[in-house]
Amino acid sequence: MSNKAFKYFVCELSKKKFDAFKYSLIIILDEIFGLYKNSKTAHLIIT
Secondary structure, three states, rough: OHHHHHHHHHHHHHHHHHHHHHHHHHHHHHHHHHHHHHHHHHHHHOO
16 A cells, blocks of 8 residues: 555544544533433423
């Protein structure tokens, strides 16, 4: 593998990793926010 091809490969790999990381972060934040919202409404219903 030439140096240029290797650099391209590494770049593509890191982009994919970053995308996966970004999506998992969004999912985690969404879950946290969802739980927060659910606890808020549950709190409102109880009180």
